Amino acid sequence: MSLPGLPLLLQSIVSGILMGGVYGLIAIGLTLIFGVMRIINFAHGSFMMLGMFTTYWLFIVLGIDPYLSLLISIPLLFVLGLIVERFLIAQVLDAPEYNQLLLTLGISLFIENFALFLWSPNFRALNVPYVKKTATVGTLMISLPKVIAFLFAIFFTVLLYYFLRKTDLGKAIRASSEEKEGALTVGINLRRIYYVAFGIGTACVGAAGTLIAPFFYVNPHVGGVFVITAFVVVVLGGMGNLIGALVGGLIIGLAESLGAAFLPGQLKQFIIYFIFILVLLFKPEGLFERRSG
Amino acid sequence: MILAAGGIFLLILPRFLGRYFTHLFTMIFFFGYLGTAWNILGGYAGQFSFGHAAFFGVGAFTSTLLQIHLGVNPWIGMFLGGVLGLLLGLFIGSLSFRYGLRGPFFALAMLALAEMLRLVAVEWMAVKYPLGITIPIRDSSLLYFQFASKAPYYYISLFMAAAVLYLTRIIEERRMGSYFKAIRENESAAEALGINAFRYKLWAMAISSFLTAVGGTFYAQYYLNIDEEAVFGVAVSIEVLLGPIIGGAGTVFGPILGATILEFLSEMTRNFLRGYSGVHLMVYGTVLVVVIIFLPSGILGGLQMGYRKLSKGR
Amino acid sequence: MVLEVKGFTKHFGGLTAIKNLSFELNKGEILGIIGPNGAGKTTLFNLITGVYRPDAGTALFKGEDITGLRPHQICERGVARTFQITQPFANLSVLENVKIGAYSRISSTRGAIEEALQILETVGLFEKRNDRASTLSTGHRKKLELAKALATQPELILLDEVVAGLNSREANEMIDQINRIQKQGITILLIEHVMKAIMSLSNRIIVIHYGEKIAEGKPEVISKNEKVIEAYLGEEYILAKRQ
Numbered sequence: 055m056s057l058p059g060l061p062l063l064l065q066s067i068v069s070g071i072l073m074g075g076v077y078g079l080i081a082i083g084l085t086l087i088f089g090v091m092r093i094i095n096f097a098h099g100s101f102m103m104l105g106m107f108t109t110y111w112l113f114i115v116l117g118i119d120p121y122l123s124l125l126i127s128i129p130l131l132f133v134l135g136l137i138v139e140r141f142l143i144a145q146v147l148d149a150p151e152y153n154q155l156l157l158t159l160g161i162s163l164f165i166e167n168f169a170l171f172l173w174s175p176n177f178r179a180l181n182v183p184y185v186k187k188t189a190t191v192g193t194l195m196i197s198l199p200k201v202i203a204f205l206f207a208i209f210f211t212v213l214l215y216y217f218l219r220k221t222d223l224g225k226a227i228r229a230s231s232e233e234k235e236g237a238l239t240v241g242i243n244l245r246r247i248y249y250v251a252f253g254i255g256t257a258c259v260g261a262a263g264t265l266i267a268p269f270f271y272v273n274p275h276v277g278g279v280f281v282i283t284a285f286v287v288v289v290l291g292g293m294g295n296l297i298g299a300l301v302g303g304l305i306i307g308l309a310e311s312l313g314a315a316f317l318p319g320q321l322k323q324f325i326i327y328f329i330f331i332l333v334l335l336f337k338p339e340g341l342f343e344r345r346s347g
Numbered sequence: 348m349i350l351a352a353g354g355i356f357l358l359i360l361p362r363f364l365g366r367y368f369t370h371l372f373t374m375i376f377f378f379g380y381l382g383t384a385w386n387i388l389g390g391y392a393g394q395f396s397f398g399h400a401a402f403f404g405v406g407a408f409t410s411t412l413l414q415i416h417l418g419v420n421p422w423i424g425m426f427l428g429g430v431l432g433l434l435l436g437l438f439i440g441s442l443s444f445r446y447g448l449r450g451p452f453f454a455l456a457m458l459a460l461a462e463m464l465r466l467v468a469v470e471w472m473a474v475k476y477p478l479g480i481t482i483p484i485r486d487s488s489l490l491y492f493q494f495a496s497k498a499p500y501y502y503i504s505l506f507m508a509a510a511v512l513y514l515t516r517i518i519e520e521r522r523m524g525s526y527f528k529a530i531r532e533n534e535s536a537a538e539a540l541g542i543n544a545f546r547y548k549l550w551a552m553a554i555s556s557f558l559t560a561v562g563g564t565f566y567a568q569y570y571l572n573i574d575e576e577a578v579f580g581v582a583v584s585i586e587v588l589l590g591p592i593i594g595g596a597g598t599v600f601g602p603i604l605g606a607t608i609l610e611f612l613s614e615m616t617r618n619f620l621r622g623y624s625g626v627h628l629m630v631y632g633t634v635l636v637v638v639i640i641f642l643p644s645g646i647l648g649g650l651q652m653g654y655r656k657l658s659k660g661r
Numbered sequence: 662m663v664l665e666v667k668g669f670t671k672h673f674g675g676l677t678a679i680k681n682l683s684f685e686l687n688k689g690e691i692l693g694i695i696g697p698n699g700a701g702k703t704t705l706f707n708l709i710t711g712v713y714r715p716d717a718g719t720a721l722f723k724g725e726d727i728t729g730l731r732p733h734q735i736c737e738r739g740v741a742r743t744f745q746i747t748q749p750f751a752n753l754s755v756l757e758n759v760k761i762g763a764y765s766r767i768s769s770t771r772g773a774i775e776e777a778l779q780i781l782e783t784v785g786l787f788e789k790r791n792d793r794a795s796t797l798s799t800g801h802r803k804k805l806e807l808a809k810a811l812a813t814q815p816e817l818i819l820l821d822e823v824v825a826g827l828n829s830r831e832a833n834e835m836i837d838q839i840n841r842i843q844k845q846g847i848t849i850l851l852i853e854h855v856m857k858a859i860m861s862l863s864n865r866i867i868v869i870h871y872g873e874k875i876a877e878g879k880p881e882v883i884s885k886n887e888k889v890i891e892a893y894l895g896e897e898y899i900l901a902k903r904q
Contacts, residue, residue, distance in 0.1 A: 094455075327460075327466075335443070
């Protein structure tokens with residue numbers, strides 16, 4: 055374990071922030087689902103993996119540019135989310151909380167291993183030539199696909215933010231997450247809110263999958279790697295707190311990146327799990343808790 | 348009486364079974380054992396852990412390393428591994444329960460713990476044991492907990508399963524079992540009736556973690572090779588809890604029933620769906636989804652409810 | 662003196678739920694607590710039984726300071742309570758529910774079952790002993806709630822609205838039940854909205870409004886107390902009466 059010099063430190067910070075934006079996008083989907091439905095969606099990573107594979111196959115078979123494939127992966131994952139919520143999740147919304155977690159676990163097991171069955175455990179990579187570039191700023195090497203991913207992630211986050219603030223549907227979603235009874239009283243169709251919210255959540259994470267496909271390996275198990283990180287971000291940012299998810303994502307991205315610089319091998323993940331347990335024990339409401347009264 | 352007959356049947360069985368089926372049954376008893384151990388904390392006390400691999404791995408590594416480096420007899424190593432697992436359980440338990448970690452958050456915290464241990468193991472083994480740790484083969488003997496044929500393993504796992512089933516039964520019949528259930532159903536109501544929830548949850552955790560760690564040693568001695576993925580991996584944690592959930596958490600025989608069904612399904616998948624390792628998990632996932640939606644208390648739980656409804660003359 | 666509460670104060674964020682509340686409870690008494698909704702009555706119970714810690718003040722039970730003890734420790738010392746919204750062990754049978762209460766004093770299973778059956782007989786739930794707690798009607802749930810608490814052989818029992826929500830017949834049964842509990846020598850602290858019940862049962866009453874004690878005394882006196890009437894019906898009523 056050797057101490058990195060300043061250039062490496064700077065590199066880690068930039069890298070961490072860029073990745074953090076993507077973590078934020080993944081987490082926003084998860085936190086929205088929790089905020090509205092109080093469901094801890096274990097299958098979140100699997101949906102992301104599907105987003106990655108969608109982009110992968112569109113590129114390999116039809117030559118579609120990965121960023122263009124967003125136009126397909128986002129609606130596709132949205133619809134998939136709708137279906138999953140409507141037919142599966144809806145059945146257990148009133149059940150004891152463990153049941154919901156177990157259900158989403160079952161869904162993730164199915165999706166992940168079905169993908170394994172279809173596409174083998176081989177690691178695949180997307181080779182998109184124009185995106186292989188790295189810009190050099192001083193000593194910093196900034197990978198272009200990471201920057202694009204970061205920018206898109208911020209863009210989608212902002213888009214989602216405005217959707218929730220300014221549109222009727224968005225406001226209805228926010229109302230439902232804060233005050234279920236009140237929402238029902240004003241005639242909000244809770245059923246529809248649930249599957250739309252879930253769909254948006256999966257669409258977000260599907261988009262995240264598409265965005266990282268150009269620089270991350272594609273493999274059926276990749277979801278599992280990200281789902282825990284997503285949980286950490288969500289708990290850190292406060293469950294249901296959208297801005298918190300984005301900030302939490304940046305923090306975790308930084309923590310992971312700096313961890314990778316200081317610690318050998320796989321131990322950067324260790325830091326994330328450690329942070330997770332600490333937050334769960336000592337500040338489960340998240341760093342940015344907005345507790346009233 | 349049925350139990351006695353069934354017991355005798357199981358004792359005689361290996362004479363008629365080939366290697367393959369003996370292995371199958373051994374796996375059923377083994378996962379039934381692990382599931383029953385999990386069930387004490389999860390099904391009875393209501394604290395679902397998604398990270399029991401942490402204890403399993405601790406047990407496996409402890410006995411194996413002690414055996415290889417210090418020549419400690421694997422049976423003693425098994426006990427010591429159990430103790431270490433128990434200490435780990437008490438540690439994480441007292442932290443979690445002291446700070447009120449409940450429900451899914453507790454489940455995920457346990458998962459994080461197991462993963463942390465796995466990562467440490469990955470790093471440590473990368474240099475010294477890149478292909479996993481192998482236990483040197485010795486002459487088949489009970490003393491060294493190694494056998495050339497499958498039958499002795501069959502009997503040991505059968506004994507272990509029977510022992511924990513009996514333990515569960517005893518706990519259920521006594522105050523501790525009722526207290527576990529009270530905590531599971533409504534912790535604040537339980538406290539109001541004089542139950543020290545913290546202490547009893549720790550008891551459940553201690554028993555569960557000790558037994559699970561002991562199971563880790565059995566695994567090590569059965570396969571004579573361990574690696575961090577096989578003993579600390581998420582797959583282990585999940586397979587351990589699937590049996591009780593499907594068979595019926597909080598019942599004595601639920602975990603064994605679940606383990607039987609899952610082993611059966613896994614073998615069928617292996618034979619019919621030529622696929623990659625892990626594909627049986629797809630079937631597991633489907634069964635889990637179906638059970639959670641239609642039979643949330645598991646098969647035995649559902650049967651109990653159905654029986655109750657019938658006997659009320661509905 | 663069985664229970665002495667001195668200067669209990671409790672804040673939740675910016676809200677003061679209980680303010681400088683003091684009272685005494687003598688052995689064998691039934692002390693009734695009334696007050697408008699949200700006055701802090703259940704919070705008071707939660708403070709006494711250790712669910713919350715008071716920010717200030719102490720509680721003495723039989724001379725021993727029980728302030729800040731955990732709920733199970735308080736039950737061990739002989740204080741039992743029922744919850745306003747009943748908290749049964751839903752998936753367990755009625756018998757098991759009460760058995761769990763009995764286990765706090767009797768460690769043997771057989772003994773606990775015997776005790777539980779006796780208590781079920783007393784409260785009138787014997788026929789339902791094998792039913793799942795979740796299938797019970799409100800009236801039976803309230804009885805179960807009481808049975809569980811009684812199974813811990815308390816010297817002091819805190820009853821939180823055990824009569825509310827019952828029909829006329831059930832309410833009368835419950836009132837008789839409470840009288841019988843008093844005759845056994847158990848001291849009772851009673852929160853109730855049903856005026857008939859609390860007026861007829863209580864030896865003394867204290868009235869809580871916005872977390873403060875505004876009146877204390879015998880039931881007949883309390884019912885004529887202007888401050889009490891004002892608390893329930895509002896200032897306009899008093900002014901209107903005066904005119």
